[in-house]
Amino acid sequence: MKSLEDLKRLQQQVKAKTSLRHAAGTQVIVGMGTCGIAAGAREVMSAILNEIAKRNLEDVTVRQTGCIGMCEKEVLVDVVRVGQPRITYGRVTAENVPTIVAEHVVNGRIVEELVVAKIEE
Amino acid sequence: MRELSLHILDLVQNAVEAEATKVMLEVVEDLSADTLIIRVRDNGRGMEKQECSKVVDPFHTSRTTRRIGLGLPLIQMSTQRCEGHLKIESEMGKGTLIEALYRHSHWDRPPLGNMADTLQTILVGNPMLDFHYLHRVDERSFSIAASEINEILGGVPLTQPEILQWLQGYLKENLAILYGGVENEES
Numbered sequence: 028m029k030s031l032e033d034l035k036r037l038q039q040q041v042k043a044k045t046s047l048r049h050a051a052g053t054q055v056i057v058g059m060g061t062c063g064i065a066a067g068a069r070e071v072m073s074a075i076l077n078e079i080a081k082r083n084l085e086d087v088t089v090r091q092t093g094c095i096g097m098c099e100k101e102v103l104v105d106v107v108r109v110g111q112p113r114i115t116y117g118r119v120t121a122e123n124v125p126t127i128v129a130e131h132v133v134n135g136r137i138v139e140e141l142v143v144a145k146i147e148e
Numbered sequence: 149m150r151e152l153s154l155h156i157l158d159l160v161q162n163a164v165e166a167e168a169t170k171v172m173l174e175v176v177e178d179l180s181a182d183t184l185i186i187r188v189r190d191n192g193r194g195m196e197k198q199e200c201s202k203v204v205d206p207f208h209t210s211r212t213t214r215r216i217g218l219g220l221p222l223i224q225m226s227t228q229r230c231e232g233h234l235k236i237e238s239e240m241g242k243g244t245l246i247e248a249l250y251r252h253s254h255w256d257r258p259p260l261g262n263m264a265d266t267l268q269t270i271l272v273g274n275p276m277l278d279f280h281y282l283h284r285v286d287e288r289s290f291s292i293a294a295s296e297i298n299e300i301l302g303g304v305p306l307t308q309p310e311i312l313q314w315l316q317g318y319l320k321e322n323l324a325i326l327y328g329g330v331e332n333e334e335s
Binding site for chain 2: 034088
């Protein structure tokens with residue numbers, strides 16, 4: 028049974044081993060408008076968080092955003108790596124998530140067949 | 149949508165898009181009164197009376213206001229199918245209260261579904277949001293507050309692998325206890 032006491036202990040451990048980080052990590056953004064949610068955005072979000080936990084990725088931040096007007100291409104997932112264009116993946120399913128995380132988030136290789144937009148920052 | 153927990157995620161996202169910094173979410177299941185009530189109270193920008201009456205109309209609203217499209221009409225339809233209702237109270241500059249009521253035992257009532265994933269998404273996806281959740285099932289209750297978690301974390305992000313695993317387990321276990329230790333219907 029997990030408790031807030033466990034969280035306090037974990038916080039101590041994590042803090043001890045990760046000092047001075049969390050600055051320039053990779054950002055993953057999931058579209059969570061009504062359109063995104065109806066298309067399965069929550070499942071995609073959970074799959075991303077599961078991958079982060081499973082692969083022990085310590086410098087990834089995950090955010091959600093609202094409808095950005097490409098409703099027919101939901102679920103939309105953006106990956107932003109420092110110094111690289113912002114990549115938008117479309118029609119993402121939970122099954123695509125391990126590939127996107129392994130290829131792009133971890134190794135920096137864009138998964139071309141799922142890309143719907145590229146924005147130069 | 150097939151789960152109430154997906155509608156709930158949608159309602160919280162509406163609040164965030166209305167620039168709310170504080171969201172109080174309540175799910176109250178009263179089995180003797182046979183009701184299930186979802187309440188979302190935010191301190192966002194609020195709406196005028198006129199806009200308030202229009203938000204459940206899918207054709208007028210999606211054009212005039214960007215914050216609400218099909219979300220609220222879909223929720224209203226699902227409450228009406230279950231001898232319930234959707235109530236919206238809002239004040240400009242103060243915030244909005246949305247209340248959805250369902251007959252708990254109604255044949256057409258969607259299952260609450262995966263509330264743990266909805267809460268995890270809200271907490272991780274909106275780290276700056278002062279989010280508070282209270283869930284009652286008769287005399288049992290579970291609550292979680294982002295402020296309490298953040299205070300313990302002291303700057304360590306929720307997306308740290310160990311912390312994420314804790315959060316998933318904590319939510320699942322505590323929600324299961326609400327239903328006497330068994331997993332929720334269809335989760």
